[in-house]
Amino acid sequence: MYTGRYSEILEAVTEPSFTLISSLLNSFSLDVTALFLTYALIAVPLHLTVLRKLSTEFAFTILAIYISYYFMMHEMVQIRCGVASGFFLWAIYFYTEKRKLLALVCVILGTFFHYSAIAGLVIFLFRESIPRWQKIVLLAIIPIGLVVYFSNLDISYLVPDALGGGKIEHYRNLKEIGEENEQAGWGLELNPFIWLNFILYSASIYYSDYLSKQCKYVPIAIKIQAIGFCFLFFTKGFSKIIANRMNDYFSIASIILWTASIYAFSPRLTSRIISNTISTIRFVSSILAYALSLLWL
DSSP states (O other), X not given: OTXXXXXXXXXXXXXHHHHHHHHHHHHTTOOHHHHHHHHHHHHHHHHHHHHHHHOSTTHHHHHHHIIIIIXXXXXXXXXXXXXXXXXXXXXXXXXXXXXXXXXXXXXXXXXXXXXXXXXXXXXXXXXXXXXXXXXXXXXXHHHHHHHHHHHTOOOGGGSOHHHHHHHHHHHHHHHHTTOHHHHHOSOGGGOHHHHHHHHHHHHXXXXXXHHHHHOTTHHHHHHHHHHHHHHHHHSTTTOHHHHHHHHHHHGGGHHHXXXXXXXXXXXXXXXXXXXXXXXXXXXXXXXXXXXXXXXXX
């Protein structure tokens, strides 16, 4: 894609930022390494600055949580989505701080780097509280979703073609020609990190009243994670790629939930040890997973 060799379908769904950056770097006769470096120089500072805003008390811990999984998944693999997720975290921050115009700007900027980031507009439907009835609905997403996921139901035909655009068509083509599994990444069945997020998500809802008093970003983070799970469960029937990548994108909010979970334990030193131990396990496991995946390239 960097050298301009891709199909008409790929060209139609390639974001303007990618085309612009590629053209600029190509004009200097730089190889594709420069592309990765450019995206990293945008994405990493975005994440580091907003993570500091989201948790001043546990700055090192939230950084460890980010590096343990999401840094490798986004900045090292899904580089365009890495920039978009950085802007999305800023959108969460600004939205919770009642600066909704800036939140909107961040979502739009993220869309410039990855079209799927437009889904981040869903945060403007959320309120910063979770009534009892919403807790029941949020908790029901996982058991209902698992049934849909393993039933392999395809609900994409309920979506009008005009709303799907070239993106859905592209992913349907990948599934038809049998190349979907190569790009979809690890499925739910083999990904322990997703199951850890299921546990974290459910516990965060159960203790949401307490956690919200300690960290005001928790209610929004819970609802964003719920949207990620909905994509994972309900779009897998027609595209594992969309299911996994959209879940990855929205699950960036779990960084907030993992950090807030520190408040659930006493003394705090114990909770920080637990959190950093989990982060270390996730980091080592991710490194091994990516290293093993190279064997099949």
